[in-house]
Amino acid sequence: MVRAVSVYNKDKVIRMGKKMRNRSMIGAIIFSVLLVAMGVFNVVIALTQESGPNWLATALGVVVALLSFYPIYKAINTNKKNVEETIKSMRLNKGDLTLEFLIKEKRIEITATQNETVQTETLMIKNVTGVRPEKEGVGICVGEDMYYIENGDIVQGNREMLLNIFKRAGFNIKKK
Numbered sequence: 241m242v243r244a245v246s247v248y249n250k251d252k253v254i255r256m257g258k259k260m261r262n263r264s265m266i267g268a269i270i271f272s273v274l275l276v277a278m279g280v281f282n283v284v285i286a287l288t289q290e291s292g293p294n295w296l297a298t299a300l301g302v303v304v305a306l307l308s309f310y311p312i313y314k315a316i317n318t319n320k321k322n323v324e325e326t327i328k329s330m331r332l333n334k335g336d337l338t339l340e341f342l343i344k345e346k347r348i349e350i351t352a353t354q355n356e357t358v359q360t361e362t363l364m365i366k367n368v369t370g371v372r373p374e375k376e377g378v379g380i381c382v383g384e385d386m387y388y389i390e391n392g393d394i395v396q397g398n399r400e401m402l403l404n405i406f407k408r409a410g411f412n413i414k415k416k
Contacts, residue, residue: 242342
């Protein structure tokens with residue numbers, strides 16, 4: 241049996257999504273640099289042709305170079321929107337959310353507490369669709385939802401016991 245208590249607030253949601261935001265920004269920056277290089281290369285080749293400048297290719301190169309900033313803008317906008325939607329879906333604007341997990345061999349009991357309102361839910365292990373061990377914690381997927389238990393949130397038992405419960409239930413777990 242493993243017991244974990246996770247407390248979520250706006251700052252924790254922002255911190256948890258930081259790794260994903262950094263990856264998407266790096267990808268957007270790399271893509272933008274490639275587009276700028278392609279646009280500049282196209283402009284230089286179009287202007288230095290022996291038969292005279294090709295104005296259509298020059299215009300196309302300028303447009304590609306200018307549009308290269310769109311991936312960065314889109315990555316920033318999407319990341320901001322994802323954080324806002326997560327905060328809204330967890331109702332963190334109303335107060336901190338505390339999730340208490342009691343994970344046993346065949347079921348997971350989840351108690352959600354927010355503003356002195358308590359909701360209890362029981363999930364069968366067989367209804368779990370995936371388990372994602374990460375360095376900082378373990379993600380438990382149930383359909384479209386994901387419950388994330390950080391290593392420091394485990395108050396009874398440990399990470400290995402948690403992963404062993406899911407291994408015995410038939411999940412293929414790769415250690416990270």
